[in-house]
Amino acid sequence: MEDQHNLELYYDGVLENVALHLTGEYKAVEVDYLDLRKNGIVKSFRITRQVDRSILEIIVSIPYNFPDVFPVVTIPDPLFSEIYPIPHLDLHKVLCVFDAEIAHPNSENPNGVLDEVINKAFVLIKEGNSGQNSSDYIEEFESYWGQDAKSQLLSLISITSEPKEIDIITFKQKNWNENRIVTDSRREGEYWLIKAGAKIEAYNKAFYLPLRTMGNPPFPTLNCDFLKLLIIKNPEIVKPFLDFLDNNKRPTTVVFSVPYKNDFLVGAWEHKLTEKQVITPFKGKVRVQKSLKGFRVGKQNAFLELQRDFRKLVVNKINVMRVDKERLFTRGGDGELPDGMRIGVIGCGSVGSHVIGSLADSGIDQFLLIDEDTLKFENIARHTCGASQVGKPKVEAIKQKLVEHFPYIEISGYKENVLKILKDYSEILNSCFFSIVALGNFSTEWRLNQLQNNGLINKPLMYVWVEPYLAGAHAVYVDPSLNGCFACLFDRQHKFRQSVLADPSLYSKREAGCQSTYVPYSVTEVKRFISDLSFFMDDVRSGKLKENTLFTWLGNLSYQKQNGRRIAGRWAIAENYSVRKVPLSEFGICEHRKK
Known part of the structure; x- marks a missing residue:
């Protein structure tokens, strides 16, 4: 372990030492945690601790290059299903104990690093389960929103205090994964995309909503959930939101911003085509409903759509990557x-x-x-x-x-x-x-x-x-x-x-x-x-x-x-x-x- 000139010998020596520390100090049990094997994990240990009246369990996984990086902490089922969502815990059951961008493990004291990580993990679980650290949700908003996102789009829109109609442009750019961008005007978007070497394919309208809050996770998933969120937490924008939906066909994209410190968090969702299967009273036949009851085909009433006829339609969440100048120079300047x-x-x-x-x-x-x-x-x-x-x-x-x-x-x-x-x-x-x-x-x-x-x-x-x-x-x-x-x-x-x-x-x-x-x-x-x-x-x-x-x-x-x-x-x-x-x-x- 002293010979750090041979990295393989050094890391193997550290692994042997921390395994003894975990099994001796924490009565940890080695487990084969397959979910993390592909991410450079060489050993995983289950640690159980009683906190107040609850029995909590975590998995501590040691990467091949520990102690130069932090160990990975996951929360296995059934505990995960009981407590999710809590701040700092993602859908992959990984608990973010320390932000590796601002905290660095003390490689001279591997056992001390493990102790800090384990103790902090149990504190985060306790605080999250009791709601003590619910204010931390906003700091990880993009992470939680992104876990359910089905796609990603780019954004050039300016963040304003009033709702507004915006343009969404579909394009192709050979080096990018994204293929849509929202912008305050079609001309602005075209100008930006052409200079970036993209080929424009289609245009549509979208809507921007400045929200006061999205609340805490779990975030809405259905048409009726999103409408309820707006009515309860952002009532002043309900009318312009419904007016836009009344005048635009589905699928419809809605971009929103939420204040965060001196900046804004941005995301989007998409209301799908109004289409669902309905079982008729006569012989239980299945038919497809595509329009509102009592309305002619093609006529829309967004409130009835979201609250009554298509209230259970799942809304697609979308990640938004801001590429406007203000965001780029705030992030990179x-x-x-x-x-x-x-x-x-x-x-x-x-x-x-x-x-x-x-x-x-x-x-x-x-x-x-x-x-x-x-x-x-x-x-x-x-x-x-x-x-x-x-x-x-x-x-x-x-x-x-x-x-x-x-x-x-x-x-x-x-x-x-x-x-x-x-x-x-x-x-x-x-x-x-x-x-x-x-x-x-x-x-x-x-x-x-x-x-x-x-x-x-x-x-x-x-x-x-x-x-x-x-x-x-x-x-x-x-x-x-x-x-x-x-x-x-x-x-x-x-x-x-x-x-x-x-x-x-x-x-x-x-x-x-x-x-x-x-x-x-x-x-x-x-x-x-x-x-x-x-x-x-x-x-x-x-x-x-x-x-x-x-x-x-x-x-x-x-x-x-x-x-x-x-x-x-x-x-x-x-x-x-x-x-x-x-x-x-x-x-x-x-x-x-x-x-």
């Missing part, structure tokens, strides 16, 4: 989302493409992209797009990549020179909250600065560029309503005053051929720069930045010095991978603005 913000990016090369990716990851979902170039093989080592996109315009390659990842993103792309676009459509950048200029072309940047100073461009620009070998990189934020502009950072010879390298032009490289000069740097350093730049961009988006500012990122200066690259005096003793932010006001009053 910090929950803070930009509200309807459009960002322009001029230049979709190596720097620009990574800036775009960073903005999309932060939740920006509206982009204006401008770049006249086509993606080439020589670009892909530093670009976010790869070989499969070579030959496409860079704006189209990035658009395809982003919408496949985030189907809700809206992108307008222009394969044009930005000055040509501005010549024909002078207001295009003014439709953006601000725009990133990542061209690496000084003449164009200088012209954009003049257009900003002259008032043609009235929205902020952020000029971004990198120095050779990523010794440093810079971003200049310029709001035309504030002091300072891009030109304030350059001397009369157009030399940048804050370069990290003493003379960056010495380190540009050139391949054979005219106009083939390029700046050498690695994608690893670009990503590191963009990571730090993202916090600066967040300050801009959130309105925290109150002055026009120069953002300077310092790379691995020690490495540059070791390779004989001279660092400018102002940065000689600066720290590797550090950041400086300097207001443009420190460079004096801007002399470039039109008087």
Whole structure:
């Protein structure tokens, strides 16, 4: 057991030790619990304990890799049938004792782990059976609802406080198990699905209900049960619910939300076709009833359907997976989302493409992209797009990549020179909250600065560029309503005053051929720069930045010095991978603005 270099010997030794502990300490009896054998279980033990006046029994099953994972606790019949449902117990008779996502077993003390699991299991059974922990049901709502679910659908709907009619779209997507999605509008759903590579097959109407509660398990199963639940616990939505059923054929899907902490739990159910077998008084013949008694065929009265004629029809429960932007960024981010913000990016090369990716990851979902170039093989080592996109315009390659990842993103792309676009459509950048200029072309940047100073461009620009070998990189934020502009950072010879390298032009490289000069740097350093730049961009988006500012990122200066690259005096003793932010006001009053 001491030799942990051989995992098989180690796990076998632990198993032998815990078997002795369970049989000695708990008088456990080894059982062959076949239900769990296929899940990596190597031994199972029955443990019986008297709690108050009740005799409780659990099965503790040891996985092959215990103590690196928790043992599995199940409740066998007849106890399971007597107490189910209780919080933390599922239909497979498994009792969730500890959440493995937030709790971890102490592998140095296997017997201690067993003791904790066993004691907690009996506590959960006692509390669940007595109703002491019934409030825990809401935390496991999706698990309980999902146990009975017959299917799953995706959801793009916005959670609202009022019932509403929604659309449900049936589709095919070769990589997904789901084939239906609910959405606030057909257009929204079509747009999302097409960008996700799905083929649309059919449309129907569905209904959304904002419930105050679904109560505790067991959840309703029949038409009459669901109607009763709504009448008793959510009476304000009964009428719109019945009105919708009156006007729509079966099967009918109903999506609901239930408040949970600062969010919502979402599920769905489906009322089946109104059809049941009826035994007639005459000779006991069986016929199929498909409509309401006393009503013409095709006429509907939802209340009588659910309460009288088809009250015993089983309702299908449906799992709902939210794929709306709010849910995705709450689950996979910090929950803070930009509200309807459009960002322009001029230049979709190596720097620009990574800036775009960073903005999309932060939740920006509206982009204006401008770049006249086509993606080439020589670009892909530093670009976010790869070989499969070579030959496409860079704006189209990035658009395809982003919408496949985030189907809700809206992108307008222009394969044009930005000055040509501005010549024909002078207001295009003014439709953006601000725009990133990542061209690496000084003449164009200088012209954009003049257009900003002259008032043609009235929205902020952020000029971004990198120095050779990523010794440093810079971003200049310029709001035309504030002091300072891009030109304030350059001397009369157009030399940048804050370069990290003493003379960056010495380190540009050139391949054979005219106009083939390029700046050498690695994608690893670009990503590191963009990571730090993202916090600066967040300050801009959130309105925290109150002055026009120069953002300077310092790379691995020690490495540059070791390779004989001279660092400018102002940065000689600066720290590797550090950041400086300097207001443009420190460079004096801007002399470039039109008087």
